Amino acid sequence: MDDKDKVDIEAQETIRKVRDEISLLDAAGRQLIFTGARTFNGWLEEKVSNEQLREIYDLMKMCPTSGNCCPIRIKFLTTDEAKQKLEPILNEPNRAKTMLAPVIAIFGNDHKFFEHNDFFAPHRPGVIRNRMEENPDLVLPWANLNGTLQAAYFILAVRAVGLDAGPMQGLNKAKADEVFWSGTDIKTNFVCSIGRGDEDTVFKRLPRFEFNEVCEII
Numbered sequence: 001m002d003d004k005d006k007v008d009i010e011a012q013e014t015i016r017k018v019r020d021e022i023s024l025l026d027a028a029g030r031q032l033i034f035t036g037a038r039t040f041n042g043w044l045e046e047k048v049s050n051e052q053l054r055e056i057y058d059l060m061k062m063c064p065t066s067g068n069c070c071p072i073r074i075k076f077l078t079t080d081e082a083k084q085k086l087e088p089i090l091n092e093p094n095r096a097k098t099m100l101a102p103v104i105a106i107f108g109n110d111h112k113f114f115e116h117n118d119f120f121a122p123h124r125p126g127v128i129r130n131r132m133e134e135n136p137d138l139v140l141p142w143a144n145l146n147g148t149l150q151a152a153y154f155i156l157a158v159r160a161v162g163l164d165a166g167p168m169q170g171l172n173k174a175k176a177d178e179v180f181w182s183g184t185d186i187k188t189n190f191v192c193s194i195g196r197g198d199e200d201t202v203f204k205r206l207p208r209f210e211f212n213e214v215c216e217i218i
Ligand SMILES: Cc1cc2nc3c(=O)[nH]c(=O)nc-3n(C[C@H](O)[C@H](O)[C@H](O)COP(=O)(O)O)c2cc1C
Pocket: 037, 038, 039, 040, 094, 167, 168, 169, 170, 171, 190, 205, 206
């Protein structure tokens, strides 16, 4: 504990204050984000503002990734012109419903995430970058694990700002790479419609495993 610096001490004071103020998500919050939330397949004609997209990102970005590597990259398609670029790339059952969404987010994972190492981990410059350069087989699993975690946090952030999400992986990802991430090392993960969901488009709730079926306390 001797290597704690002033900034670590300030962070510890901040988290103590946060925990004094709030210690859990109330029942309404749990319903909004987890138990009551649904995946939507159709959208009301309510606009999503750029401010709301920033709000979603600003919530998502605070959630954790390994070594703080933050590999997700996002394109928000908000105009008909931008959405039309995605249209032919979507698999048929997803096409029509996605094109009607106020906003479509495309999630990509940057396979060169480690080049930002010194920004994301200034206390350990070069450590993750060197590890990835020496073990290139680690890049794909790190990008996929952490980019997918960030995309999952994103869905919860959409719900937290009072909007709804429709995630979809049914698309031609290689083609999406060409159209949206050309000239980069970013690879498409999945897409997510964002808006005020139309309740008429929600399907029956599918079952989930109960705790005892998949969890073991040892
Ligand atoms: C990563 C991911 C990919 C998905 N891909 C598709 C898809 O291609 N097409 C589709 O109709 N639904 C897709 N879904 C929606 C899921 O089927 C849906 O979220 C799940 O059944 C849970 O529904 P619920 O949130 O209403 O309980 C996807 C969901 C996720 C998280």
